[in-house]
Amino acid sequence: MTSIDREPQTENHGDVVRRLYREMRRIRRFEEELYRLVSTGAIGGTTHLCIGQEAVPVGVSSLLTHEDQITSTHRGHGHLLAKGARMDRALAEIAGKKDGYCQGKGGSQHVAIPAIGHMGSNGITGGGLPIAAGLALALQRKNTDRVVIAYLGDGAADVGNFHETLNLAALWRLPVIFVLENNLYSMSTPIERTSACETFADWASRYKGIEVARGDGNDVFSVIDLARPLIERARSGEGAGFVEFLTYRQSGHSKSDARVYRTREEEAEWQARDPLHLIAVHGEDHGVTADDIQALDAVVETEVEEATRFALESEPGGAEIALGELGEPVASDARVAGPSETTPGATITVTEAIREVLRGEMRRDPNVFVMGEDIGTYGGAFGVTRGLLEEFGAERILETPICENSFTALGVGAATGGLRPVVELMFGDFVCYAMDALVNHAAKLRYMYAGQVRVPFTLRMPVGRRKGYGATHSQSLEAWFVHTPGLWVAFPSTVEDAVGLLRTAIRCDAPTIFLEHKLLYPARGTWPGDDHSLPWGQARIVREGADLTLITYGLCVDLCSRAAEQLAARGIDAEILDLRTLQPYDREACIASLTKTGRGVFVQEATGVAGVCDRVIADVLPDVFEWLHAPILKVTGAHVPFPSSPMLEDLMMPNVRDVVRAALQAVAD
Numbered sequence: 001m002t003s004i005d006r007e008p009q010t011e012n013h014g015d016v017v018r019r020l021y022r023e024m025r026r027i028r029r030f031e032e033e034l035y036r037l038v039s040t041g042a043i044g045g046t047t048h049l050c051i052g053q054e055a056v057p058v059g060v061s062s063l064l065t066h067e068d069q070i071t072s073t074h075r076g077h078g079h080l081l082a083k084g085a086r087m088d089r090a091l092a093e094i095a096g097k098k099d100g101y102c103q104g105k106g107g108s109q110h111v112a113i114p115a116i117g118h119m120g121s122n123g124i125t126g127g128g129l130p131i132a133a134g135l136a137l138a139l140q141r142k143n144t145d146r147v148v149i150a151y152l153g154d155g156a157a158d159v160g161n162f163h164e165t166l167n168l169a170a171l172w173r174l175p176v177i178f179v180l181e182n183n184l185y186s187m188s189t190p191i192e193r194t195s196a197c198e199t200f201a202d203w204a205s206r207y208k209g210i211e212v213a214r215g216d217g218n219d220v221f222s223v224i225d226l227a228r229p230l231i232e233r234a235r236s237g238e239g240a241g242f243v244e245f246l247t248y249r250q251s252g253h254s255k256s257d258a259r260v261y262r263t264r265e266e267e268a269e270w271q272a273r274d275p276l277h278l279i280a281v282h283g284e285d286h287g288v289t290a291d292d293i294q295a296l297d298a299v300v301e302t303e304v305e306e307a308t309r310f311a312l313e314s315e316p317g318g319a320e321i322a323l324g325e326l327g328e329p330v331a332s333d334a335r336v337a338g339p340s341e342t343t344p345g346a347t348i349t350v351t352e353a354i355r356e357v358l359r360g361e362m363r364r365d366p367n368v369f370v371m372g373e374d375i376g377t378y379g380g381a382f383g384v385t386r387g388l389l390e391e392f393g394a395e396r397i398l399e400t401p402i403c404e405n406s407f408t409a410l411g412v413g414a415a416t417g418g419l420r421p422v423v424e425l426m427f428g429d430f431v432c433y434a435m436d437a438l439v440n441h442a443a444k445l446r447y448m449y450a451g452q453v454r455v456p457f458t459l460r461m462p463v464g465r466r467k468g469y470g471a472t473h474s475q476s477l478e479a480w481f482v483h484t485p486g487l488w489v490a491f492p493s494t495v496e497d498a499v500g501l502l503r504t505a506i507r508c509d510a511p512t513i514f515l516e517h518k519l520l521y522p523a524r525g526t527w528p529g530d531d532h533s534l535p536w537g538q539a540r541i542v543r544e545g546a547d548l549t550l551i552t553y554g555l556c557v558d559l560c561s562r563a564a565e566q567l568a569a570r571g572i573d574a575e576i577l578d579l580r581t582l583q584p585y586d587r588e589a590c591i592a593s594l595t596k597t598g599r600g601v602f603v604q605e606a607t608g609v610a611g612v613c614d615r616v617i618a619d620v621l622p623d624v625f626e627w628l629h630a631p632i633l634k635v636t637g638a639h640v641p642f643p644s645s646p647m648l649e650d651l652m653m654p655n656v657r658d659v660v661r662a663a664l665q666a667v668a669d
């Protein structure tokens, strides 16, 4: 019995065939027309056609509602149309037009229509997999029977994300089904040379609890039969599924591909099993005539013609639309956090303050949860989350395996699905693994998808020196984040600021990076209460002065305060500006102080090569140049990897003496 025999009685078998044929024909003709437009130069950019693979998305989507979600790949036009996209707006998007689904900002590889459950195609091979798992986590928390389909190619199964995400999906029984379209090549390389497995289904089956299937991806009824039980299982809460479909991309990988890596004979063999041909033949047994097929083709033809006219006549997407769509950590709302355990005015450490903010925000908003390695009973490597597991349980203090990229991207997916994750990295250095999640996804989703999704996601990480932790556990990498449009970066130096900035980070709808200097964890300050929050981009004047400005942030605020005391003893009155947030940073405050004092020194622990110091100095210079009596100097960490020896570490770090020396030089000029 094929799935066609199980269709509801309202639709007879012939109608099912006609519907599925039409859906596949839409994809086929859309792509042929797109190829024509790209070849003539009417549409620019690249295209990855899925001609020959139409049965997979059409079969899978026939089992979904608009409430179910998908994530897609670079070869995603079939996924898009099968999920319910209009052809005209899809084509307008690829053409870079304002009427496109993402106003032309996403294009072929980065299009989303959340309103119908299409949560985004993805230009990073395997990049969408943990995001799909995060979306599934959000659906699971809402207690729905909805599911997420994560499409991937065979090449994506070689990416670490694939294995990390299957592990997470299996461990947490997430309602996600991985749909692998095995078209035998990863771009030009045959799978025998890329993947050391018997089958991809075999790989997936090694993850305990994942239900696995494998079969023909060109016969749409085979697709439906294989996918249906996995989807039903995930809907009933029994967990993740994986299905490998064997199929073939008839076209080249992209428009420049001459297909030199495969034979015309092989192509002919697969063309004989063309999905549209197979369904038409199948339809003959169910009363679908050649005339019916012709009539359906004519309907699709009209749709294609109208879509082309629409896309070509539509206005180009405008740069001005882009402004404001990055989101920004705006001042948090007036709502008070859930009552914390600490009374306002009490003296507490930075560690305790961060914990209290997490506690208060989790009490206030059930969507807030914390995720990271060893954050439960152990309380995190620096003890920040100690005690939270007891109050909030394992679902909201969610411990992860060691897979920074996937759990960070999973957090990004959960955020786009409506949760508010606060992800903890054990050490900031480990962010190197998570850079794809941050740079290619957290930072870009809102912009690429033209504001249709929000990413209320916070990443916390301990950074900086701590007497001998060595090269891979001591770095301050904040410049990387500042350099990435779409990320917002805070680096507090006091208890009060840690509280105010973290609260805003958690409550705002933007992806925020919250940097915690290890040596500041024990620093003491005053708990400012449950309603204290701070806007980002507002520097703090730590000390007013008339003779020179020390601009700094994080641990170096303390360094500058001690230097200012020594300078005062020499009759030099230093002003200290603590930036508090590095993106956005308080440009006005820097300009105001520098124009007042006419002299400046920027102090930071991170290396001074292409650092935050350079960004700020270059940015304010045009506005302060004529007021300056001397060049703005830099005091920074040395440009070498961190040595393990505490003595050597001291040598490479800026110290009070360095700051005083630079300040004396600035005032001497």
Ligand SMILES: Cc1ncc(C[n+]2csc(CCOP(=O)(O)OP(=O)(O)O)c2C)c(N)n1
Pocket: 074, 075, 123, 124, 125, 152, 153, 154, 155, 156, 157, 183, 185, 186, 187, 253
């Ligand atoms: C991380 C990453 N590496 C490389 C690429 C370039 N690239 C785009 S598609 C592709 C092949 C992907 O193969 P597969 O996953 O099998 O999908 P298919 O193209 O066959 O549909 C490559 C190498 C990329 N986009 N992202």
